[in-house]
Amino acid sequence: MGDFDKWNGGIFGLGLGIPQPAESANDLIGLGSILDSLNESVRRRNSWNDRFTHWEKAESTTETIAIERGRSVVQGILENNRSLASEGVRFVPQGSFTNRTNVRNEADIDLRVQHPLLRIEHEAGVDPASASNAYGYYDAGRTYAQIAGDMRSTIATELKASLGKTNVDDSGKKAIRVKGVTGSRGEVDVVPCFTLHHIYIPQGSFQYERIEGVAILGSDGSWTLNYPDQHITNGRLKRTTTNHQFKRIVRIVKRMQSDMIDHGVITERVPSFLVECLVYLVEDHHFVMNEDRYDRVKRILKRSLEIISQPGLNLNYYPEINGIKPLFGTRQAWTVEKARWFLASAIRHLGDC
Structure with a gap:
């Protein structure tokens, strides 16, 4: 937590x-x-x-296959990384391409690398200590900044080693952009993130409920909270x-x-x-x-x-x-x-x- x-x-x-x-x-x-x-x-x-x-x-089926190849190649490279595997991350497609709202010739595709460490958000009226007790949350003893920094470094190093330094741009605040995948068109945005639990009390209820999303910690220290699965x-x-x-x-x-x-x-x-x-x-x-x-x-x-x-x-x-x-x-x-x-x-x- x-x-x-x-x-x-x-x-x-x-x-x-x-x-x-x-x-x-x-x-x-x-x-x-x-x-x-x-x-x-x-x-x-x-x-x-x-x-x-x-x-x-x-886009046509042929274009879809060409675009998705980039994400498949990137995911395959990262899935073989022992450090990421030991952290228990999971790889999930997201973005307008996954939502099927991208336009033709808009070939960028997103892949999120989601860490199981929880970011907890409390709706107004929720007591944090009580919610932690209800869901069994505990302090993981590690900071978000440490883990996010390690993830970004590991992802960038692994992709540069496999695809070449000039094809990997890790200067962005949120995503690491990958280009130059053979047989693919467009670029892949790799987004390291944490698992988000949004805790709230439904109207007329006294029981806590939670919704799962993702929390992105930018390299500038800013947080972005999203709910991509519900969006889809x-x-x-x-x-x-x-x-x-x-x-x-x-x-x-x-x-x-x-x-x-x-x-x-x-x-x-x-x-x-x-x-x-x-x-x-x-x-x-x-x-x-x-x-x-x-x-x-x-x-x-x-x-x-x-x-x-x-x-x-x-x-x-x-x-x-x-x-x-x-x-x-x-x-x-x-x-x-x-x-x-x-x-x-x-x-x-x-x-x-």
Whole structure:
């Protein structure tokens, strides 16, 4: 077990879905002026639909095999390392490629190297000592910094020895990036992390419950807490309940961001993870109306902007796709204002055609 740390965000509960506002919202923050000032579209509707038909597709089977080969090679190298094996680490795929929301020619793939040492997060109202007693937690006698440093060093040394120093970049704060795997395309981000236990008390209950995630300790001492397994599960469910439209729309909007940069509409990107979460917020029925792709994409972008532009919005109200971590919490690398800016820019880019 590691240090105790308070978690100040909300707990939303797995499988409960995202709470949704009413379908109509008057006096939304800046929304009226945004939607009244659409630029002339850079394309005709038919051209947009042709683009969207291409953009919504995942990579081919051949491309998938080529991308996954890089991760398989890296994992095979690390699985043979005695030091990592003795620590009991496990290797788990994650990221947009695993979630099937990556766009074509986006070949980066993630592999997390997860250490069994626990990082414990306590929801407000949980007594750390009582929770430790309930779950049998104990002090492991080692610091996170020591173990994380050893893991990074071991991973980097092993990969450099097998793949060459020039193909391994260990200067990043979180991930070690690997390129140059023979027979593969793209790069592999290897993410050392710890096992996270999030302890909370469900509403109306007196018993502790816990959710498992991952905790990444950056080389700069900062923590990042994620719930990738829940993200995958909820994303797959959303894909089913939207008749396979959810992930198609995510790919389209991700490609739109590159298109917006090419046309000078925006000059900086928002994270792909945020794009995926913003699309996920939209209610299922908006994905399945019988219409062309242009109207569907535009309506989903507008609806997402409506949802996060309500007056007096509680920023802890909406979680990420995992259903646990607040999308606009204080630990995020983005703000709700940045999300509104991106959605408004995308809507303007589509124009009115």
